[in-house]
Amino acid sequence: MDIDTFDRALLSLVQMDNRLPNRVIAKRVNLSETAVRRRLDRLRASGLIKGDVALLDRDALGQTLIVSVVFADDTPANHIGFRTRMMAQACVTQCYSIAGEVDFIIHVHAANLRDFEAWAEQHLLGDPGIRRYETSVVFTTHKFSTAIPIPELI
Numbered sequence: 001m002d003i004d005t006f007d008r009a010l011l012s013l014v015q016m017d018n019r020l021p022n023r024v025i026a027k028r029v030n031l032s033e034t035a036v037r038r039r040l041d042r043l044r045a046s047g048l049i050k051g052d053v054a055l056l057d058r059d060a061l062g063q064t065l066i067v068s069v070v071f072a073d074d075t076p077a078n079h080i081g082f083r084t085r086m087m088a089q090a091c092v093t094q095c096y097s098i099a100g101e102v103d104f105i106i107h108v109h110a111a112n113l114r115d116f117e118a119w120a121e122q123h124l125l126g127d128p129g130i131r132r133y134e135t136s137v138v139f140t141t142h143k144f145s146t147a148i149p150i151p152e153l154i
Helices: 005-016 022-029 033-046 076-087 113-125
Strands: 063-071 092-097 104-110 130-137
Touching: 005 022, 005 033, 022 033, 063 076, 063 113, 076 092, 076 104, 104 113, 113 130
Parallel strands: none
Antiparallel strands: 063 104, 063 130, 092 104
């Protein structure tokens, strides 16, 4: 999708606060309210803006764990099956297939470590395609951002 300087400015603003009224955005980017609404509608319809959400305090709502997963056999079937199962798990908030020694990194959010342990026994230990997994417990979230830097037009 082609985006211009105005679109980039809009994307930067709504990433920081998607509750800004169009009139405020319009003043900041030097467009009319109608143009802002039309552009934001187009960016949403194109899928570039995937959603408008509230970000919750992860630390206040349970325990975040970062899990690296290594398959016994690195096959397309294992990758597809694992990815499909993780995408269906509400407690898996992020799932990445990566290059290197590890096949996947997943972020799991559980009420507590006991709940995570039960989940991991069922969904990780119970998966014969997984050779091993390692879990890192997040003590405190010092920075969490969903904002993506918007590169300047060349």
